[in-house]
Amino acid sequence: MSKTVTRRRALTVEMTSGSLWKNILLFSLPLMMTQVLEVLFNLSDVAIAGKYAYNTYIALGAVGSTTTLVSLFTGLLIGVGAGVNVAAARGLGMEDNDNVEKTVHSSFLICLGLGVLVCLVCVFFAEPMLRLLNTKEEFLPGAVLYLKLYAIGLPGMGLYNCGNGILSATGDTKRPLVYLFIAGVLNVVLNLVFVIGCNMSAEGVAIASAIAQWVSAILIVIHLLRRQDACRLDMRKLRLHPMAAKRVLMIGIPSGLQNAIFAVANLFVQAGLNSFDEITVSGAAAAANADTLVFNMMGAFYTACASFVSRNWGAGHKDRITKSYLISMFYAFAVGSICGGLLLVFGRQFLSLFADKPEVIDAGMDRLQIMAFSYGIGALMDASIAASRGIGKSIAPTIMVIMGSCVFRVIWIYTVFAYFHTVPSLYLLYIFSWVITGIAECIYFRAAYKKSILKAQIW
Secondary structure, eight states: OOHHHHHHHHHBOOSSSSOHHHHHHHHHHHHHHHHHHHHHHHHHHHHHHHHHSTTHHHHHHHHHHTHHHHHHHHHHHHHHHHHHHHHHHHHHHHTOHHHHHHHHHHHHHHHHHHHHHHHHHHHHHHHHHHHHTTOOTTTHHHHHHHHHHHHTTHHHHHHHHHHHHHHHHHTBOHHHHHHHHHHHHHHHHHHHIIIIISOOOHHHHHHHHHHHHHHHHHHHHHHHHHOOSTTOOOGGGOOOOHHHHHHHHHHHHHHHHHHHHHHHHHHHHHHHHTTSOHHHHHHHHHHHHHHHHHHHHHHHHHHHHHHHHHHHHHHTOHHHHHHHHHHHHHHHHHHHHHHHHHHHHHHHHHHTTTOOOHHHHHHHHHHHHHHTTTGGGHHHHHHHHHHHHHTTOOHHHHHHHIIIIIIHHHHHIIIIIHHHOSHHHHHHHHHHHHHHHHHHHHHHHHHHHIIIIITTOOO
């Protein structure tokens, strides 16, 4: 056995045999570290722009003004990466090398094409989109420039998510972590070089991010080019295979749209929050950093859920499908609950990283004290969605999310919140929407499992 094969096996986690408790955890831990690194590296952009740029106030405002749009487009690319993961895992489970090969090459073109498309949208429509979000005039020039330069890296992000989806389908989540770590460190170094050394502002941070995204993409593409299995990328075989492309897009597009719709729904939550005083708004903004961190950590288990469910579906191991779903949900619930408990105990110390005034920290704790009990509940909804996607069902779960977690929130704000108009009445919408949507998603997965798996219908 060659050293390359031995090393590859050491980096992969077995999905169709062995202990699911152990393997799902081993699969998810590198993913969790990857998600935490992404959050930390993104925070470094804001921190460096806000502390070291020659016009710190303007630079910080310019970068911050693009957050909604950046989340919108990156969420779309991440969603398509999830489609790649499920489609590749399904083929690997079936040991259908031809199917896997077609998925790899079709996915490469889809992710690259989508990355180029969102890049062009940002380049040509940056100013109209930012004006639509009521970006302050003093921040607008810097925000427009930042978004255009940042967008140059979006095709690279698309390729990285494609490669990440393929490698995760094989059980390898360690290699993408290494590539992201290298790119993230480079991002921080370039931030400092451009902002401090070259006396640049928001544009320096954007250029550093774009370069880092392309570095992570190049590293993962080089690895795919060197593989000697069905996941090997061969530039001569690049073409869109209709059925393979359909499988990827059936999962990826609804997943990406779900991320986008969440961003839109949260604008209504932000509008409700803005009805309070500046202290409350500032405290909530500081506390929201906990959401990003906790949700990304829990998200590692949702990726594991989709990968293990799809892989075992392809392999015909029906009993491991439901076990993968329940174990992934338990792990996500445990992480959310533990993190929520830690935030209750150490919330003030956490908030002090983002705020100095005691009254702002007090306002942030008002939010954390409700969200701390809510994080774990979200696992019922998101694990069920991931399991449904793992068996090829994505459209119906997305519709239920839109209705339960998005439309419901808007209705809540204009009814319950409008009546009570208190901070608790605003944040309680999260736990209620997650419970309602989670129950619906759980029922749907059980029905889809019985219909598509137990009755052996083909995707």
